[in-house]
Amino acid sequence: xxxxxxxxxxxxxxxxxxxxxxxxxxxxxxxxxxxxxxxxxxxxxxxxxxxxxxxxxxxxxxxxxxxxxxxxxxxxxxxxxxxxxxxxxxxxxxxxxxxxxxxxxxxxxxxxxxxxxxxxxxxxxxxxxxxxxxxxx
Numbered sequence: 001x002x003x004x005x006x007x008x009x010x011x012x013x014x015x016x017x018x019x020x021x022x023x024x025x026x027x028x029x030x031x032x033x034x035x036x037x038x039x040x041x042x043x044x045x046x047x048x049x050x051x052x053x054x055x056x057x058x059x060x061x062x063x064x065x066x067x068x069x070x071x072x073x074x075x076x077x078x079x080x081x082x083x084x085x086x087x088x089x090x091x092x093x094x095x096x097x098x099x100x101x102x103x104x105x106x107x108x109x110x111x112x113x114x115x116x117x118x119x120x121x122x123x124x125x126x127x128x129x130x131x132x133x134x135x136x137x
Contacts, residue, residue, distance in 0.1 A: 004029035005078045005132040007108060018100050019107045023078040028135035032070040036083065036126040037063035038119070049122035052084060052091045056098035056125045063127055064102075074103055076131040080110040083126040085118045095125050 004027070007020035025031065039047050039055035040062065048054030067073055082099055084092045092114050100107070108129075118126050 003076055003132065004134045005076070007078075007106075018096075019110045021109060023109055025078060025132040029132045030071075030135050032067065032072045032076070032129075032131040032133065034063060034066050034070075034129045034131075036081075036128040037066060038123060038126055040120065046120050046122040050124075052086065052095050052124045053098055055123070056095040056127075059125050059127050060099060060102040063129060067129070067131055070131070072131040072133050075106045076133050077103070077106070077108045077129045078132050079108055079130040081128050082110060082112045083115050083118060084113070085115055085124045087114055087116075089114075091124075099127060 005023055005025045008022040008024065009015075010021040013021055037059045039058040041047050041058070046055075047058045064074060067076070080099070082096060084095045086092065092112055096112050099110075118124065
């Protein structure tokens with residue numbers, strides 16, 4: 001990685017997890033903290049009620065838009081938290097696959113949680129992130 005962050009894969013911990021176990025950020029860097037990206041369209045409507053996978057796709061698109069507005073991209077993310085309003089592990093795994101695939105080879109530390117409810121009507125997925133971008137100049 002050429003940015004100010006470094007993902008740390010820990011050989012002493014299980015390699016089953018599809019993410020790095022830690023990340024560091026070297027100075028000078030600017031941190032970007034996102035609000036939870038929600039599955040809302042441009043008009044503020046929740047997309048794909050009842051479909052966590054389709055909502056995850058919208059969430060990732062919205063996360064990319066928010067990061068871009070702050071001068072960052074998915075490859076700059078050093079930590080994510082993924083929330084899925086479901087008690088079904090299969091739903092969590094399906095959402096995680098969408099999020100993981102969006103990041104490609106970049107595998108920042110992440111926490112995946114099943115929760116009872118999220119803030120918008122029919123909302124099933126939310127992802128928040130922290131990114132680090134190199135300070136230029």
